[in-house]
Amino acid sequence: MESFYLTDAGKVRDHNEDSVIITKNEAGEYLMAIADGMGGHSAGEVASSIAISHLGKHFKETFLNMSKIDAVNWIRDCVNEINSLIFQHEKTHPESKGMGTTLVMAIITKEYILFGNIGDSSGFVMKEDKLHKVTYDHTLVNLLVSAGELTKEEASVHPKKNVLMKALGASLKVDVDIFDCDMSVSEILLSSDGLTNMLDKDQIEKVLLEDMTIEEKVSRLIQKANNRGGTDNISVAYLIRDMEGEV
Numbered sequence: 001m002e003s004f005y006l007t008d009a010g011k012v013r014d015h016n017e018d019s020v021i022i023t024k025n026e027a028g029e030y031l032m033a034i035a036d037g038m039g040g041h042s043a044g045e046v047a048s049s050i051a052i053s054h055l056g057k058h059f060k061e062t063f064l065n066m067s068k069i070d071a072v073n074w075i076r077d078c079v080n081e082i083n084s085l086i087f088q089h090e091k092t093h094p095e096s097k098g099m100g101t102t103l104v105m106a107i108i109t110k111e112y113i114l115f116g117n118i119g120d121s122s123g124f125v126m127k128e129d130k131l132h133k134v135t136y137d138h139t140l141v142n143l144l145v146s147a148g149e150l151t152k153e154e155a156s157v158h159p160k161k162n163v164l165m166k167a168l169g170a171s172l173k174v175d176v177d178i179f180d181c182d183m184s185v186s187e188i189l190l191s192s193d194g195l196t197n198m199l200d201k202d203q204i205e206k207v208l209l210e211d212m213t214i215e216e217k218v219s220r221l222i223q224k225a226n227n228r229g230g231t232d233n234i235s236v237a238y239l240i241r242d243m244e245g246e247v
Helices: 043-062 068-092 140-146 152-156 201-208 214-227
Strands: 002-008 018-024 030-038 103-108 113-118 122-127 130-133 177-181 187-191 234-240
Touching: 002 018, 002 030, 002 214, 018 043, 018 234, 030 043, 030 187, 030 234, 043 068, 068 103, 068 113, 068 177, 103 122, 103 187, 113 122, 122 201, 130 201, 140 152, 187 201, 201 214, 214 234
Parallel strands: none
Antiparallel strands: 002 234, 018 030, 030 103, 103 113, 113 177, 122 130, 122 187, 187 234
8 A cells, every 4th residue: 555645836826725634543544635725814724724634633533443334424523523613713813704625535444435525626536547536526617517507628618617616614514525435446546626627537547557656646747737837736645555455
């Protein structure tokens, strides 16, 4: 099992509002997560940090050999707790009002792989050398595509393509999407939209299939996104599973 992550400010933004984690508990179970913050006065940076810090601490302290059903409830509870923490921070820091963050996460155990997602950060899996997107982007244009009002091609160049319909800190009630994955997947990749706005799925897949180390693949993805403009912060978390039965 190998894992690696990197986050980069990109070529346009003067600071990085993404936060990333890959961590392992005593049972050898893994948590991966990326949060892409938003809000003025560095508030997005605070919101994403609250999300990732809480997740990492809570995973180390409370997640151990859970059943799949318990893990689903754990994800929901964590997301609700993070949402509450963001609103609590706003009350004591008025300058951060309106801050929020996306969140994409994956829990990898010997028995199951679960993804959780709110916003437009993405989760992918590699299966038989093909990359598949697991998560659904909670954006206005994706909603319009689903309703048949836009084509995918029109959505990719739409002026409001980054308008979010869901985010942590956006409303008091939050509903996280949870996805249950096939255990035959060999690799798991999470990214902020700074990568997926610059590279499509086929371009990401091509890099992952190259004969390079895991660190080189992650670095190459960020480099390619920057070469195409790097208009946003870029974060990538990548894990290669041991397909002999171990995580």
